[in-house]
Amino acid sequence: MSESGVPYRPSDPVDFVIVGAGAAGGVVARELATAGFRVVVLEQGPYLRAPDFRHDELAVLRLAELTNDHRRQPNSLRATDRDPRVVTPAVGYGRAVGGGTVHFTGNYWRFHEVDFIERSLVGPVAGTGFDDWPISYAELEPYYTRVEWEIGVSGLAGASPFDPPRSRPYPVPPLPIKSIGVLAERAARAMGWTAFPAPMAILSEPYRDRMACIQCGFCETFGCEMGAKSSTLVTMIPEAEATGRCEIRPDSYVRKVEVDQRGRVTGVKYFDAKRREVYQRARAVVLCANGAETPRLLLLSRSNRFPDGLANSSGMVGRHLMFNGGGLTGGRFEGRINGYRGTVDTRVIHDLYQLDPGLGFVGGGGFDFRWDTQPIGFALWGLDPKAPRWGPDFKRRLRESFTRTAYALAHTTSLPVPTNRVSLDPHLKDDWGLPAISVTWQEHPNDLRLSEYFVARAMDLLAAAGAVERWSYPAGAGGWWPQVHLLGTCRMGNDPRTSVVDRFHRAHDVPNLFIVDGSSFVTSGRGQPTMTIQALAFRAAERMGELARRGELG
């Protein structure tokens, strides 16, 4: 019996099989099931519930409970094709029903207009596949609004002078400001900037039968025991199951998308919890497995007809991997901030979202003031990296700093570089015997300079906020492994020679295969990609339903 009580037989072709029950998969499942289609969702991780989410830092510090476990699913990493591959955690993603939305922080920035047309605005950048999106912000705007109202996003419309246009306010007001947000406001004022209430996928008020946040402080890396965090686990997925047409199958690890003689997909093969192979047939397949696992699955699905991997006639599957750059800075203050109480951040600064290209680099970014660590994590790596790491002075610093530290985090553009990519490791295998994810990645000089600029500005912000001591960590995406924003690897475009999916997320090469997750992105935005992933998912699901009703999916 399935979790939802709708057991479909694998030999019975359902309308859609969706791979991945995360940010995108949850939305697509709910939209298609609500529209009357028969849906199976395959999720490699477990089906956890609110009582499974505990305030136990030791249990989730390495996230083995809620994310991919690198002991069973190793990665390799190298800078260029000439370098040897090193086995190390390279990508991190949610591995549970709800995916990354279970443990994420909940920062829900919309992309701005510029993110879709930046290539046209600033011109080409050497060594990149920098391009415009085939859709505009205006086309996506109604779906951003749907995300906010369907899952419940807290925020204040019009509070940011840089916010893109919106057709509707937020459904619930912003979360209460914390001391750390007051410091962000103080800093922004001194710089002539604006710190505005952070849009968060966490409820400030009860909404659609869910409770408001009680400010436990265990958001990032933890699951929410109150259901106040607007994960797909507590929003989209229960609604999909309530239709009686959607079956969520946890512990189901997909290894191949199958195709017939005509080059159409017929379903997927996966390992169940007991590692038995199952072949679930479907009229159409939707990949929502994230920007690393989706290209991997396409590459694993090579066949006589698709020798370079499924949907890969362009050779773009896995390429243009982007992460978001930026950097972390920390500051100690005289008064108690108590960042550990309540949500991670409450104020965001977008004054540098769109920098003048005259500065010498492309892109931009945003800042938040945050506290995203807990006692063990703080003791291990929360202090200035140059400070003593043990002994009386170390202990004094821990004692004086835990309640008095704030971090200013910069989130910035990453450019799409074709050689930065996800591929199959030729030697390394996972626990199921499948080729492991191999990441080849070297930071583009533009992105590193941009990140350094933002780290310097974050240090300015901490000074302006009155920090008595400041420090920074290395700038750029290269300082952050494993990477968790996994973008661009099956990019969207109008030209089948240079992109993997069309403007509605249909694979150019395969008419009944859809791909919607971070892999669809053409540019990285400035950070916080989940909101855009979900807006794309609402839009894509609408199209899938239209095509299915017109009988175009076979």
Place this chain on the structure above:
Amino acid sequence: MALNKMQRDRQQREGGRRVALDAVRRRVEVVKDMTPSTPGPGRRQFLQGIAAGAGAVWLSAAPELLRATARAASCGAVNDPYRVLSSPEVAALDLLTELILPTDDTPGARTAQVVRFLDHALAGFAASDLPLFRQGLTDLDRLAGQRFGQGSFTALSPGAQVELLQSLETAGAPFFESLRTATLTGMFANPEYGGNHGKSGWTLIGFEDRFAWGPPFGDYDRE
């Protein structure tokens, strides 16, 4: 309709954005003169190091092993015999963890019973690190003989103990990194794992395990 409004709003904002860009341009000169920040271990880099090498087992234990360790630790009494550590090992680890987090007028590793935590962990979820710990303690005794002519680490003067531990840190010894990670973990993990006795680790840093807060969160809320 909505989109027309969007375009109008956008035009109104352009003026403000240009002003902001001018401010940015002025700042560039400052940036050009800035020395790049000193490279150090980033937080996630540090995590990666842990995941890949020394200390990994303390922070990435399988959930079922963690639960078993917590059950065993919760059943234990203060005077129970140690599960895997010998008396000399307990004595040496007591000194070592105290070097990392000394007990003075505020709680330290001894107050938090970090060695109890180590014993439960090394008998449970961190069992794979037991050989590293045993070898590390043996090496320390050997170094005590070579450098200071003493038979054991515990027989050294406090100054000599600090010197030896410093040399391990400088050398990047896996035992040192694992010991430090384990000590901090035992100090600040939930008490059910046998350390952080009486929440003394949390008391030290000012963490309260109330898990429900409201304004004012800190001293700056009312500013």
